[in-house]
Structure formats: structure tokens, C-alpha cells
Amino acid sequence: MPALVFEIAHETPFHAGIGGDLAESAEIIPSDMLWGALCDTAHFIGRGTPLFDAAAPLRVTSMFPRCGRVRFLPMPFLPSEHRAQATCDESPDDPVLAKKWKSVKYVSEKAFDALVKGGMPAKPSRPDGFLATEKEARELPATILQSAVSPANTLDRLTDNAAPWLRAEVIYNTAAGCGTWFMADAPEEHSDTVVQLVQALGERGIGGERGIGKGRLRITNTPAPYSGPLALEPADHSWFVTLSRFLPTREEVELGLLDDAAYNTIVRGGWSGGFRKRKIRLCREGGAFPARKAAPPFGHIVDVAPDAWKNSGRHPLWLCGCAFPAFYTPQSREVSP
Incomplete structure (x- = not known):
């Protein structure tokens, strides 16, 4: 759907x-x-x-x-x-x-x-x-x-x-x-x-x-x-722009998802119950990634609970780094050296 x-x-x-x-x-x-x-x-x-x-x-x-x-x-x-x-x-x-x-x-x-x-x-x-x-x-x-x-x-x-x-x-x-x-x-x-x-x-x-x-x-x-101009399905597109914060999995990185990509990053942290959450770096919205280096869905959910939180027997603190991709096929051009 x-x-x-x-x-x-x-x-x-x-x-x-x-x-x-x-x-x-x-x-x-x-x-x-x-x-x-x-x-x-x-x-x-x-x-x-x-x-x-x-x-x-x-x-x-x-x-x-x-x-x-x-x-x-x-x-x-x-x-x-x-x-x-x-x-x-x-x-x-x-x-x-x-x-x-x-x-x-x-x-x-x-x-x-x-x-x-x-x-x-x-x-x-x-x-x-x-x-x-x-x-x-x-x-x-x-x-x-x-x-x-x-x-x-x-x-x-x-x-x-x-x-x-x-x-x-x-x-x-x-x-x-x-x-x-x-x-x-x-x-x-x-x-x-x-x-x-x-x-x-x-x-x-x-x-x-x-x-x-x-x-x-x-x-x-x-x-x-959604019924707008964005392509939300892979079809034959070779690239995607993420409309969400994105945390690639280790397997996606090893497959080369970041090798030709263009993106900025942001550090996410914060507090929960008096504990400082583990900081993690995410790709920001708007980054472009080669879609054919891995298969969707891209990204994963990670536990950012600090060791002190985990040692107290509390629940995990999940952070969602799943990409929400908008696919496209680039119209290449020559770039002057």
C-alpha cells in the first residue's frame, strides 16, 4: 500500500x-x-x-x-x-x-x-x-x-x-x-x-x-x-534520496552503499531518565545513495541506551534509522575538472 x-x-x-x-x-x-x-x-x-x-x-x-x-x-x-x-x-x-x-x-x-x-x-x-x-x-x-x-x-x-x-x-x-x-x-x-x-x-x-x-x-x-511526483517504489531507478534520518546497516556499508553517496551527517544524543543516551551519527534528510548497492528496506533500528542504563535492567532505548527513500534515475552530465 x-x-x-x-x-x-x-x-x-x-x-x-x-x-x-x-x-x-x-x-x-x-x-x-x-x-x-x-x-x-x-x-x-x-x-x-x-x-x-x-x-x-x-x-x-x-x-x-x-x-x-x-x-x-x-x-x-x-x-x-x-x-x-x-x-x-x-x-x-x-x-x-x-x-x-x-x-x-x-x-x-x-x-x-x-x-x-x-x-x-x-x-x-x-x-x-x-x-x-x-x-x-x-x-x-x-x-x-x-x-x-x-x-x-x-x-x-x-x-x-x-x-x-x-x-x-x-x-x-x-x-x-x-x-x-x-x-x-x-x-x-x-x-x-x-x-x-x-x-x-x-x-x-x-x-x-x-x-x-x-x-x-x-x-x-x-x-x-501518496499520489504526488515522488517515486516511492524502486522500479528501475538506480538512486534514492532519503526523506528521513538514515543509519545504514553494517552489511549495507560493506556492500558499498556509501561509496558513491552524497550526504551530510548529524549527531543524535539526548537524555532519558537522568541518563545521557549513547551518541550516534545519522545521515541527514536529503542524502543521495545508490539504490542498487543494497536491497530495500534500507537502514535499521539501534539501541542507544548507555551501559549504566542497561546495567540497571531497564528496557532498550530504540532509535529508528530506517530510510524513507524517494527513488530517481540521474540525468548524468560532464563535470569540468
Whole structure:
């Protein structure tokens, strides 16, 4: 069954900590956090329920921005020989344009499809890192999302001394129809249950500071199978761009999955129950990998519990590094030496 599409409205600001720093927040909810939140929600509801059975086999994308009918994806980090000349960082013809391309973080579905086919849908013009086709750009508001800083306070248990600090949070322009969206790929028998699971997650919230109302969300569409320009099945395609955080297995690395790939990485860590989780490096959304070096599904789930946690007899701390691939066939070009 094709992946289900969920369009989300954020009723309150959210805080998605990055780099283990409580003060900073990512602009989007990454796939590993979303998967963990769905599993935690299923566990909260209770073992033996259909929701619990539906959570573990889920593969999800990260929650990317959207505005009305325009849905965004990560800027694909393509190998140089797959990109249009105008988008290449090393282009000597227009260094200013090349610098603008480096600042692009999110591209619309149509722009994404054009880029992976070696085209250039439009020149970057927005200062916020969003790129869309000329027609789509006319529908976008000046502000899609913004980061804000809210004050927080910690009281010492013994002395009651205050330790104020600042915490970042992300606010989407809901008045202009902006929010996020993601796809979830689950076995067909669990499709209806996954919708209920996301609804339950919206009531609990996602990210930090949920106890004071942060991270509340709701589904704004009727979840339906994806029908856009992305190729979510391998077919005869030779490459894929991951729409989620990705942790290749040892076997995939030995088969050469990373040899010709183009990707950036991010270190994931954090805390759980007073213990610092084991840090692990993941491939970021937008990385491009040769699909024929291994067989889907790509990636795996790993236990990031520290030794002290394991020695205390507690449960594993799972982190999802399963790729959510969008397949493509590159239109090669010659690259100047």
C-alpha cells in the first residue's frame, strides 16, 4: 500500500532539541523523534492494543514544512554529476547564485522532482531557505515559520534559588495555512490504526515542554495514499534520496552503499531518565545513495541506551534509522575538472 500522507497544523509552538542543547530547537520534527513519539504514545495507551502493534513496523519521513497546497521536502544533496550546472557549488559562472543555492534548505515537491532529474525549477530568491516553482512561489506568504525565544526557570530543590534561562521554540504561520506534513509507510492491515495513533500523539504533543502545552498538533486532512511526483517504489531507478534520518546497516556499508553517496551527517544524543543516551551519527534528510548497492528496506533500528542504563535492567532505548527513500534515475552530465 502506498504511504499515507498526513498534513499537520501545530496548535502550539514546539521545541525539538538539537545537539543535546536544551536551548536550541530544530525547525522540523525529525523522523527518529517522530517514530519514537509514536512508539511512546502506543506504549502509553497499552500493550496488546492495535495501536501498540502498529507502531513498531512504521517507517516515517521527517515532518517537513507545508503551506496550503505546497508541500516541501529537504533540499536533495545530490552528487555533482547529477545536478544541473547552475546549482553546483563550484560553478565559476555566478558565485553569488551558487551561494544562494547553498542556503536552500527546503524545496517544493515539484522543485524536488525537477532537481533530481537534473533540471533547475527556479532561482533561489527567498531569504528563509525555501525554494518553489515560480507559480508556487506566488502562493507563499512572506513568513512560513519563525523561531522564537521563551523564558524558562529552574528552581533549586534545596535553596529555591532561581536559575532563569532561555529556550527556543518554533512557530508556524497557521493563519496563512502553514504547518507540516509527513508520510507513514505501514502494513496495510495497520493503516486505519496508524491514523488513530497520530491523532493520539496530537493530543499528547511532541517535543519538549509538553507539560506546559507545547507541541500540540492535529491532522487537517483525511490521510490518503501518496499520489504526488515522488517515486516511492524502486522500479528501475538506480538512486534514492532519503526523506528521513538514515543509519545504514553494517552489511549495507560493506556492500558499498556509501561509496558513491552524497550526504551530510548529524549527531543524535539526548537524555532519558537522568541518563545521557549513547551518541550516534545519522545521515541527514536529503542524502543521495545508490539504490542498487543494497536491497530495500534500507537502514535499521539501534539501541542507544548507555551501559549504566542497561546495567540497571531497564528496557532498550530504540532509535529508528530506517530510510524513507524517494527513488530517481540521474540525468548524468560532464563535470569540468
